[in-house]
Amino acid sequence: MLKELHLKRVGPAPQFDVELAQRLNIFTGDNGLGKTFLLDIVWWILTLNWVEHPAWPHREREVSPEIICHLSNQKEKEAYRSRFDFSQQKWLSQQMPPQFRGLVIYARVNGGFSVFDPARQRHSAYNFTPDTLWNGYRLKGKVLCNGLLQDWVNWQRQPDQSTFQLLSSVIQQLAPQPGESMEPGEPMRVSVEDVRDIPTVCLPYGNVPVIYTSAGMKRILGLAYLLVWTWYEHTQASKLLQTDPLNQIVLLIDEVESHLHPRWQRSLVPAILEVMTQLQPTMKVQAFVTTHSPLVLASVEPSFDEQQDRLFLLELQGEAVTLNEFPWTKQGDTVGWLTSEIFGLKQARSTEAEMAIEAAETWMRGESMDAFADNLKTPSQIQQQLERLLPGHDPFWPRWIVTMEAGR
Template identity: 45%
Template sequence: MLRALHIKDVGPAARFDLELGERLNVLTGDNGLGKSFVLEVAWWVLTGTWLDRPVLPRRGMEESAAIAGEVGYKRKLNWGERVPREGTYTVEARFNRIVQQWDLEPSMRQRLLRDGWVSAHRGIEMAARLELAVPVVYVGVNGALSLWDPARGQPREEAHGHRIASAQAYHFSQQELWNGLERNGKTLCNGLIHDWVTWQLEAEAGDDAEQPFDLLRRVLQLLSHPDEPMNPGKPVRLYLDDVRRIPTIDLPYAAGVPVVHASAGMRQILSLSYLLVWAWTEHVQASRIIGWPPADRMVILVEEPEVHLHPKWQRHIVPALLQVLSGLTPAAQETQASDPEQASAMRPQVLVTTHAPLVLASLEPHFDSARDKLFTFELKEGRNVELEERPWTRYGDAVGWLTSEVFDLQEARSPEAERAIAAAYDFMAGRHERLPEHLKTGDAIHAELQRVLADQDPFWPQWLFAQTERQT
């Protein structure tokens, strides 16, 4: 898991420092202040790869720019007592202007060699990071998804001649996740459409006791809204020019809906469900091949899970995701069946960005201050971006969150209504010098309130009482 992240002179701020919670970390704030940037850096610290291009230092700060991360580990192999069974290693990097890449500090390589994490003949740190690492999933706001799995490390040649172990990242567009991913003539992933149908047929035939279709069905049921559960239906052939059978879903109001015809929000849930099931089952198989025990933790980085989702789905998605991740292993599934609150065989860590007050309101019954943290990005004095960890507070509903310091809106209404109510308060308090030109009188304010407020708005009794008092 990622315990801490320290970023200096990179991105939108002079410095970001995060001491992360072991389970859920929620990042919120205005657009452009660094939420997605932090997720990208977190991905690099955990995987040693970038989602796209490396992040760059702030202009003129290339020499002082630095990235550091503290990563908790649990050894998979038995190396005696030279290295603690569990602990933390630190990733430290400086920007190399010549090659436009981030280089790990020499001190880190020396520590790894000294502590026996890397043998001298291999001479580089990534071999150790594979053995100590866990799978990492990135869910982007634009539909792109990525997976990095340390169990799929392959030797490759570095320019300096050393052979090192590295795990490539699997980067999917939405189309590649559904139709398959190939690189250099090799099939890396069959895709949702192929795997779903194959898993379903295997389950019906009872050919493979470990096939993942039951897990896919369960994940779908958890991530879909209880009022609109998505259950797998019978695959169908749809097109003349596509011989594949297409998975379908049964909905409360329609049976046998082809997944390719599902709504944007439902396709998002389908993609996430498949990716998690595929990532976990492939990790288990790869671990078995190389002789490692499967990881007991996954790290999930999620950008704005509320995108494309109806409000009732928005307040369901993150608690459901935590439940899904906690129950990926068979032992966890058995525990969840008897006591969902005690399912702990899989220990997920989630970093999620959001702009949705409903997402935060949905977490009030689930947020555990001992394991979870809330961070806000704010623009101070119109020019300085600051990242702050906030104590968790229950605001009761989405309106309470909108007007809290987290979102910092004066009113959970339209901007016009906010201005009219502000003018009404100034008028009632006698601060006439602060009134806008078009709202200088009580009658003008009343007319504007009638234009912008609903008849049942709770501000009306206060305003009408003040008007009555003024007239008497």
């Protein structure tokens, strides 16, 4: 597993240095500070492939752009590195680790997935678009993947139901609980122009063909399928090669909350960690997750283990981007997370409501109101804005009402 990562003159900062957790690594921070970039770097280190574009180096001549990593199974203090060669315009592996002996799955925010399986392709990876994930992946006359639609139905109709049962279990585990279960239904034809039987999912209001499910559900179904497909095909390849299946998997998920309702956001990460043991009870899992969601962070509070999990924050300080491990502290709920240093909001409200309350608090302290807009200068103006912006049960009202009545 990946233990340390050191980047020089590549990405949004002159240098990043990070010691990684052995199980769960969560990266958060504002847009554009390098969360997806870090996942791309991790993918490159473990697979020696880039998903799309190679990491773009800084162009200063003084220091060579460099990617350095430490793996948990390597000798102490030995670093593996790759440097960017400007003359060849590519990253060269000057001293990279032996091929990672594990599976790597990358769920990208655009709906694509990438899979690296050294038992099947030792020097390249499978990069799925949403279309090839669902309808099949073919390259140079070879069928690399039948696709979700065909594999699902084939597994469902095989006499040996073990793979389909695993898929069903993973889908049910990833769905929010309770009251919003999701499990496979019977395949059905949906069009006179398409001869395929399409898988369906049983939802509380009926069976729905998977091609007509929401964007959020499609991402969950795609992830469930990729997890099962990757493991199934890896075991098949291991049988042909007469080797034992690997017992390590690295999972990269960019913006894990993408397209998902809050119910799904607050259950997905714990469910993913639990699902991995369904593939193989002795499976060692290292996950790298990026998120903007306070619900995702709140969801891992019960299971977060500081011995094997870490939270990292990317921040813009002046003109410099920094990456630091953030001490884990339970915040209790989404409001606590939103107003914590991780997200940095003063209040979990609209900006207008926040400004009105700040004006009210400033007036209650007897301080100057010069910094506020013309409609927030006097108590009556503040009262008018509070009535417009705050619900009647807002916890700020008692303080304001008591202060106003005392001043009469």
